[in-house]
Amino acid sequence: MAQDTLTIIDNRTQQTYTLPIENGAIRAMDLRQIKTGPDDFGLMTYDPAFMNTASCRSSITFIDGERGILRYRGYPIEALAAQCTFLEVAYLLLFGELPTEAELTRWASEIAHHTVLHTAIEKFMEGFRYNAHPMGMLVSTVAALSSVYPEANDIHDPENRLHQIVRLIAKAPSIAAIAYRHSKGFPCVHPDSELGYTENFMSMLWKMAEPKYVANPVLARALDTLFILHADHEQNCSANAMRSVGSAHTDPYLTTAAAAAALAGPLHGGANEAVLQMLDEIGAKQNVPAYVKKVKAGHGKLMGFGHRVYKNYDPRAKIIKQTAEQVFEVTGRNAKLDIALELERIALEDDYFIKRKLYPNVDFYSGIIYQAMGFTPKMFTVLFAIPRVAGWLAQWQEMLNDPEQKIARPRQIWTGPEVREFAPLNKRASAASSRET
Ligand code: ACO
Numbered sequence: 001m002a003q004d005t006l007t008i009i010d011n012r013t014q015q016t017y018t019l020p021i022e023n024g025a026i027r028a029m030d031l032r033q034i035k036t037g038p039d040d041f042g043l044m045t046y047d048p049a050f051m052n053t054a055s056c057r058s059s060i061t062f063i064d065g066e067r068g069i070l071r072y073r074g075y076p077i078e079a080l081a082a083q084c085t086f087l088e089v090a091y092l093l094l095f096g097e098l099p100t101e102a103e104l105t106r107w108a109s110e111i112a113h114h115t116v117l118h119t120a121i122e123k124f125m126e127g128f129r130y131n132a133h134p135m136g137m138l139v140s141t142v143a144a145l146s147s148v149y150p151e152a153n154d155i156h157d158p159e160n161r162l163h164q165i166v167r168l169i170a171k172a173p174s175i176a177a178i179a180y181r182h183s184k185g186f187p188c189v190h191p192d193s194e195l196g197y198t199e200n201f202m203s204m205l206w207k208m209a210e211p212k213y214v215a216n217p218v219l220a221r222a223l224d225t226l227f228i229l230h231a232d233h234e235q236n237c238s239a240n241a242m243r244s245v246g247s248a249h250t251d252p253y254l255t256t257a258a259a260a261a262a263l264a265g266p267l268h269g270g271a272n273e274a275v276l277q278m279l280d281e282i283g284a285k286q287n288v289p290a291y292v293k294k295v296k297a298g299h300g301k302l303m304g305f306g307h308r309v310y311k312n313y314d315p316r317a318k319i320i321k322q323t324a325e326q327v328f329e330v331t332g333r334n335a336k337l338d339i340a341l342e343l344e345r346i347a348l349e350d351d352y353f354i355k356r357k358l359y360p361n362v363d364f365y366s367g368i369i370y371q372a373m374g375f376t377p378k379m380f381t382v383l384f385a386i387p388r389v390a391g392w393l394a395q396w397q398e399m400l401n402d403p404e405q406k407i408a409r410p411r412q413i414w415t416g417p418e419v420r421e422f423a424p425l426n427k428r429a430s431a432a433s434s435r436e437t
Helices: 028-033 077-083 086-095 101-113 119-126 134-148 158-184 197-206 217-229 237-246 252-263 271-282 285-296 315-331 336-349 351-355 362-373 377-400
Strands: 005-010 015-020 061-064 069-072
Touching: 015 028, 069 077, 069 086, 069 315, 077 086, 077 217, 077 315, 086 101, 086 197, 086 217, 086 377, 101 158, 101 197, 119 134, 119 158, 134 158, 134 252, 134 377, 158 197, 158 252, 158 377, 197 217, 217 315, 217 362, 217 377, 237 252, 237 377, 252 377, 271 285, 271 336, 271 362, 271 377, 285 336, 315 362, 336 351, 336 362, 362 377
Parallel strands: none
Antiparallel strands: 005 015, 061 069
């Protein structure tokens, strides 16, 4: 018998089945032949939250959660963060190779060319309430781009697809900057194509009456590094949303909006905002032990701690911690850092967190840097979303080019009643008890 196989005995029928194992996995569809009789649907796997199910083959991002390793297209995140710009990394994620000098120049110029937003989109954004959450603004506006570029729905034409990819990467910072300025009551600043991707974003955020905005190079580099660290992360909740919605052949604007909506949740990208709320709630270093005790007693979570895949220190958090020091030399130290360091120290020595392998994740220190740079916590998840657009689109392209992929459509295990007799309105019992569930 071939070694790379799995033999299963169905104790219901005493039948034996031999299934191939490939890349450490069996195909769930191979289980369907396991039946108790001709009317049996066949065996399924039950895996709520995809705890142990690979939904695709991918060559974009590699994570070894036990060893704290993260690589894009085979390159360690540490090397990319130290030596690349975000646009180089976006190119790597999308095309599989780092760009040559000529390719990078062309790529950067294409992106710069598409940073301008259609006036319809600027007007659309003006309509948001003064206190609208910038993530809500980003999600809705990215979706609204679909109305400006209807040709985007031809997702089968690779050239057309690339055009929309360039537009999305180029326009994400422009939308984010307007969302920020809207909350401050400032008019929008148009892009400056002489500036790099991140410097231009900073100009659109913070330029006031000066003729040209000049970004502090340390802060610009730090933000670009944060963009690199957030660019992709394998099959996380929002990448899965991107693939799932994209599998219906929805256009890339609506699909990216769906992914951004997934990112907004506090268990995912929204955690960076929640970390700052938590640090505010703790208030001072001496209150940390009491807060940790409360969490251990089941009251809330340590936001910015824990990860579905990393059971070791998140390698991105390590780089962010170093970046924080460089930023604080320019901005002055964020007092929240001391609370965060104390929280990390206490948690990493505590049995509760050790036993559950809970370490700081990417969101634990990023908010402290963003705040020191002058961002309000509401903007933090938007800052995560800007670079992640590149990762989502790389995942989307890979999904569309994969001949094995079809519309994503999980199965369910039915827990409702068997067929029931219909009751006319005047014969129905009160539904009050069922509404409570
Ligand atoms: N604080 C305290 N306890 C925690 C935390 C935390 N942050 N995270 C997990 N736990 C505990 C759980 O209560 C559970 O304990 P139990 O075994 O006694 O029931 C155990 O650790 C396992 O946790 P799960 O919830 O099963 O882990 P899961 O993989 O489903 O969740 C998640 C991962 C959502 C990231 C979780 O750790 C969490 O909520 N963290 C806080 C939010 C956060 O920082 N999210 C950002 C993640 S990174 C990103 O998306 C960019």
